[in-house]
Amino acid sequence: xxxxxxxxxxxxxxxxxxxxxxxxxxxxxxxxxxxxxxxxxxxxxxxxxxxxxxxxxxxxxxxxxxxxxxxxxxxxxxxxxxxxxxxxxxxxxxxxxxxxxxxxxxxxxxxxxxxxxxxxxxxxxxxxxxxxxxxxxxxxxxxxxxxxxxxxxxxxxxxxxxxxxxxxxxxxxxxxxxxxxxxxxxxxxxxxxxxxxxxxxxxxxxxxxxxxxxxxxxxxxxxxxxxxxxxxxxxxxxxxxxxxxxxxxxxxxxxxxxxxxxxxxxxxxxxxxxxxxxxxxxxxxxx
Amino acid sequence: xxxxxxxxxxxxxxxxxxxxxxxxxxxxxxxxxxxxxxxxxxxxxxxxxxxxxxxxxxxxxxxxxxxxxxxxxxxxxxxxxxxxxxxxxxxxxxxxxxxxxxxxxxxxxxxxxxxxxxxxxxxxxxxxxxxxxxxxxxxxxxxxxxxxxxxxxxxxxxxxxxxxxxxxxxxxxxxxxxxxxxxxxxxxxxxxxxxxxxxxxxxxxxxxxxxxxxxxxxxxxxxxxxxxxxxxxxxxxxxxxxxxxxxxxxxxxxxxxxxxxxxxxxxxxxxxxxxxxxxxxxxxxxxxxxxxxxxxxxxxxxxxxxxxxxxxxxxxxxxxxxxxxxxxxxxxxxxxxxxxxx
Numbered sequence: 001x002x003x004x005x006x007x008x009x010x011x012x013x014x015x016x017x018x019x020x021x022x023x024x025x026x027x028x029x030x031x032x033x034x035x036x037x038x039x040x041x042x043x044x045x046x047x048x049x050x051x052x053x054x055x056x057x058x059x060x061x062x063x064x065x066x067x068x069x070x071x072x073x074x075x076x077x078x079x080x081x082x083x084x085x086x087x088x089x090x091x092x093x094x095x096x097x098x099x100x101x102x103x104x105x106x107x108x109x110x111x112x113x114x115x116x117x118x119x120x121x122x123x124x125x126x127x128x129x130x131x132x133x134x135x136x137x138x139x140x141x142x143x144x145x146x147x148x149x150x151x152x153x154x155x156x157x158x159x160x161x162x163x164x165x166x167x168x169x170x171x172x173x174x175x176x177x178x179x180x181x182x183x184x185x186x187x188x189x190x191x192x193x194x195x196x197x198x199x200x201x202x203x204x205x206x207x208x209x210x211x212x213x214x215x216x217x218x219x220x221x222x223x224x225x226x227x228x229x230x231x232x233x234x235x236x237x238x239x240x241x242x243x244x245x246x247x248x249x250x251x252x253x254x255x256x257x258x259x260x261x262x263x264x265x266x267x268x269x270x271x272x273x274x275x276x277x278x279x280x281x282x283x284x285x286x287x
Numbered sequence: 288x289x290x291x292x293x294x295x296x297x298x299x300x301x302x303x304x305x306x307x308x309x310x311x312x313x314x315x316x317x318x319x320x321x322x323x324x325x326x327x328x329x330x331x332x333x334x335x336x337x338x339x340x341x342x343x344x345x346x347x348x349x350x351x352x353x354x355x356x357x358x359x360x361x362x363x364x365x366x367x368x369x370x371x372x373x374x375x376x377x378x379x380x381x382x383x384x385x386x387x388x389x390x391x392x393x394x395x396x397x398x399x400x401x402x403x404x405x406x407x408x409x410x411x412x413x414x415x416x417x418x419x420x421x422x423x424x425x426x427x428x429x430x431x432x433x434x435x436x437x438x439x440x441x442x443x444x445x446x447x448x449x450x451x452x453x454x455x456x457x458x459x460x461x462x463x464x465x466x467x468x469x470x471x472x473x474x475x476x477x478x479x480x481x482x483x484x485x486x487x488x489x490x491x492x493x494x495x496x497x498x499x500x501x502x503x504x505x506x507x508x509x510x511x512x513x514x515x516x517x518x519x520x521x522x523x524x525x526x527x528x529x530x531x532x533x534x535x536x537x538x539x540x541x542x543x544x545x546x547x548x549x550x551x552x553x554x555x556x557x558x559x560x561x562x563x564x565x566x567x568x569x570x571x572x573x574x575x576x577x578x579x580x581x582x583x584x585x586x587x588x589x590x591x592x593x594x595x596x597x598x599x600x601x602x603x604x605x606x607x608x609x610x611x612x613x614x615x616x617x618x619x620x621x622x623x624x625x626x627x628x629x
Binding site: 184186187190191192193194195196197200204205208209 | 337339358359360361362363364365366368369370372373374375376385386389390433434437443
């Protein structure tokens with residue numbers, strides 16, 4: 001398409017694109033380059049330390065096995081959280097897009113977006129209050145059940161999953177909602193007039209037509225969930241060691257930036273491979 | 288195939304009555320046009336028959352059975368939507384076969400019936416295409432094929448041709464009529480295009496503000512509209528108002544139209560004859576020719592009578608000897624003046 005642009009148009013387009021490219025250069029390309037550079041060093045190149053180029057950091061990942069195990073654990077966490085978000089988010093978006101109209105929809109939408117407006121740290125600590133033994137959940141369950149139950153989900157994988165699902169659910173709901181909203185209601189009516197029961201409409205029309213949006217939402221949250229460190233650390237405690245927390249430790253605790261940078265790049269590579277695998281499905285958007 | 292009947296059908300949206308005690312018979316195998324301006328309730332009536340709209344009161348009968356408690360899925364209807372509503376994720380053949388797949392008609396039988404109906408709508412070779420790869424007229428025919436392949440009892444068409452451009456619309460009218468004749472399914476269609484209603488339907492019903500005000504064959508309704516609204520809505524009409532006297536109708540300019548009279552009469556533009564010389568009939572008006580409009584096969588003369596706009600039409604050279612701005616006579620034969628209730 002660019003070839004068909006007139007010279008003046010091309011100059012104008014370049015002018016309008018330049019802020020975005022400048023920003024991308026400053027905010028993405030430069031830090032990433034610095035990290036790529038760090039990942040190839042023996043030690044951080046400041047504070048008067050000795051450093052040299054090496055591939056040892058990448059070798060560490062493959063030689064120790066611990067990091068690969070953590071990465072696998074994080075990928076599994078990503079899959080669980082993404083699957084839960086899709087399973088909860090899609091029906092919710094479906095109801096929001098196709099069954100509810102007017103003010104009720106606005107109100108529900110507000111509730112979906114509300115978590116975006118709260119600080120993530122506050123959100124996570126709120127979950128800590130709910131999930132810990134003697135906490136809100138414990139008290140609520142015991143207020144209903146006649147016998148004594150101890151509910152303490154704190155510092156478990158469940159707590160991490162709950163916290164992550166809560167944080168990332170809105171993204172899935174919003175992307176699925178947009179995809180479902182774009183499906184003309186008359187398609188559903190046409191299917192009904194042809195005698196299709198609800199299940200058929202869902203499986204043959206709504207799901208296939210909203211799949212690209214749903215996959216986009218899933219990819220959108222899968223990536224940050226795999227790299228997450230705050231929820232695992234705060235809600236997982238002792239069991240909360242994941243790939244993300246390992247990277248964070250390298251930067252914050254151990255001060256081994258080169259290893260942290262190398263681990264980050266390995267994560268980036270894995271994520272890119274996953275995205276590449278998902279691309280054909282994303283491209284299949286019906287027009 | 289079945290006859291459809293609606294009985295005292297009422298549907299309100301808030302304070303607005305979309306359907307107001309509508310009772311109407313749709314004969315078996317007929318092509319029935321529901322005509323009315325937007326907001327007249329014609330679409331609501333169609334959707335009530337389909338089952339998408341639950342009436343507040345009244346009944347819908349299909350083949351003599353009340354269907355209020357039958358959901359859309361079980362009503363055995365075929366419907367063509369204004370937007371066609373083809374499934375974009377399926378090919379033409381899959382679209383058409385959808386209703387058959389739902390009915391668990393499998394494999395060879397399904398393929399045979401899909402091919403048969405695609406042949407009927409003259410889209411035989413297009414089965415493997417996606418709807419997005421078709422033109423508007425082709426999509427329309429796919430929608431039609433999809434709706435009739437299940438052999439529904441009733442075929443409902445919601446403004447089926449309004450998304451097409453004019454030339455194609457005329458072709459598709461002929462096509463639609465041919466398909467409907469071949470399959471013989473009771474067909475009800477909604478339109479706001481009076482020409483479409485006149486040319487397609489065996490019978491038409493005219494709706495206004497949720498009420499059914501006139502039904503009949505297109506010819507009957509056109510030649511005896513009965514009221515001013517129908518006369519103006521179905522075709523064009525020059526409405527003449529005056530006071531009824533024993534001798535006839537006295538118009539505002541003093542002209543007396545002798546004979547049986549009602550306070551409101553209509554003369555179709557094609558029945559007005561324009562002459563420079565005074566005609567030898569008392570059914571005439573003296574008026575001014577404002578404008579002549581060339582329309583190819585036919586011509587229109589815009590006339591001013593007592594500040595009221597009238598129209599006359601005829602084969603194009605009809606008005607050639609008259610000049611714009613000239614005072615002329617318009618006359619008609621008495622039986623062309625249609626008595627109306629206001």
